[in-house]
Amino acid sequence: MPRPPGAPRTSPRRQTPPRAPVALQLEAFRPGLQAEAFDLTVHQGETVTIYGADATSLSGLLDLIAGFSPPMGGRVLVQGTDITSRPAGQRSVTLVSARDPLFPHLDVQSNIVFALRAQGQGNAEAVAGAGRMMSLLGLDGLGKATPRTLSPEHTLRAMLARALVTSPAVLLLDNPYAALDPQAARRMASLLSKLMRARDLSILQSVPNKEDALRAGGSIAFFQNQTLLQFGRAADLYDRPAGVEVATLFGEANSLTGQILDIGDDVARIQLACGGIVEATASENELTEGQACLVCIRPDRISPFFGTQSLGLEDEDTPPVRGTLTDTVHLGDHVRMRVRCPDGTEIELRRPPLQTQKLPRPGTPVQLAWPAGHATAFPLRPDLY
Numbered sequence: 001m002p003r004p005p006g007a008p009r010t011s012p013r014r015q016t017p018p019r020a021p022v023a024l025q026l027e028a029f030r031p032g033l034q035a036e037a038f039d040l041t042v043h044q045g046e047t048v049t050i051y052g053a054d055a056t057s058l059s060g061l062l063d064l065i066a067g068f069s070p071p072m073g074g075r076v077l078v079q080g081t082d083i084t085s086r087p088a089g090q091r092s093v094t095l096v097s098a099r100d101p102l103f104p105h106l107d108v109q110s111n112i113v114f115a116l117r118a119q120g121q122g123n124a125e126a127v128a129g130a131g132r133m134m135s136l137l138g139l140d141g142l143g144k145a146t147p148r149t150l151s152p153e154h155t156l157r158a159m160l161a162r163a164l165v166t167s168p169a170v171l172l173l174d175n176p177y178a179a180l181d182p183q184a185a186r187r188m189a190s191l192l193s194k195l196m197r198a199r200d201l202s203i204l205q206s207v208p209n210k211e212d213a214l215r216a217g218g219s220i221a222f223f224q225n226q227t228l229l230q231f232g233r234a235a236d237l238y239d240r241p242a243g244v245e246v247a248t249l250f251g252e253a254n255s256l257t258g259q260i261l262d263i264g265d266d267v268a269r270i271q272l273a274c275g276g277i278v279e280a281t282a283s284e285n286e287l288t289e290g291q292a293c294l295v296c297i298r299p300d301r302i303s304p305f306f307g308t309q310s311l312g313l314e315d316e317d318t319p320p321v322r323g324t325l326t327d328t329v330h331l332g333d334h335v336r337m338r339v340r341c342p343d344g345t346e347i348e349l350r351r352p353p354l355q356t357q358k359l360p361r362p363g364t365p366v367q368l369a370w371p372a373g374h375a376t377a378f379p380l381r382p383d384l385y
Helices: 055-066 108-117 123-136 152-164 182-199 210-216 234-239 244-250
Strands: 022-030 038-043 047-051 073-078 093-096 170-174 203-207 219-224 227-232 254-264 267-272 277-282 292-297 303-306 321-330 335-340 346-351 365-369 375-379
Touching: 022 055, 038 047, 038 227, 047 055, 047 182, 047 210, 055 093, 055 170, 055 203, 055 219, 093 152, 108 123, 108 152, 123 152, 152 182, 182 210, 203 210, 210 219, 219 234, 219 244, 227 234, 227 244, 234 244, 244 254, 244 292, 244 375, 254 277, 254 346, 267 292, 277 292, 321 346
Parallel strands: 047 203, 047 219, 093 170, 170 203, 277 375
Antiparallel strands: 022 038, 022 073, 219 227, 254 267, 254 292, 267 277, 292 375, 303 365, 321 335, 321 365, 335 346
């Protein structure tokens, strides 16, 4: 119906796009006797990265999902179907791992054809399917090559082709970039991203390298051994860490001991043991005045002021953090500095390269400052002493 003259213009209400269906869901999943149960979800067409320093634990987690060993509790659902008790090979998931290499006695094409023949396809159909997948993975001309003659990058491409040719509901990748040089790792990460969009792939990958986890661009499940510390986007793990371990291990934050002077509007005013009074976002409602705490602040969020001149912001009740610059290293994309406080505490800073100014020399006095929203205060637990 046409709009009456003089009637106000209205714009259609913007609707939130519906979330993609769930491809893989772990419910109350407990990977080991000493591990706590956790939930984890991978939506259709999404890449989720499980990241942690213990590559063996991450590989074991993928083995549990693939069905090579049983979990201590919980359920595994693929596209809504409970597959927890199904054997490996009957779960609609495929694991790509260096522990399951290409068959050395078969050439590249035959390795891929074998996967389709195992599903009951005829030879001609399997050969045609393998050819299409080889073209998609950039393996044209390598069909007759044997696995031992392939580069690490082409080996991974061939393993991906063998896995994807069967159209699994979920693709599991166990440390896929381990054997690749940095340039090849970037190429493969870009290829996986393109494949995910083109084929609506659902991928769960494990990596022990943070750069690889960040490059994937999706959600990250950050593990310490078999314990899930936090699951979310990289920005959440950096800016809203769930605990000291996430702040220090993932965000590489400085961890400074202090005592809470007062709290208001979720901002804590804190006396640091190394000297100075700072503000930080309170991580928990249980934080109270007088409580010991840890202030976590990332090196790139600290502003240094060199020399003995006052910042002009402090008064007698809020002295700044003071120290002495001990060393400065230019690392190309940033300058790393270390500051030692009077009590011996060392604080790391990272600043953009200073192209027009001379870098300060070791021994230069420095005052440190940061906005309250860039630091997080956590309770000081006994195991953190």
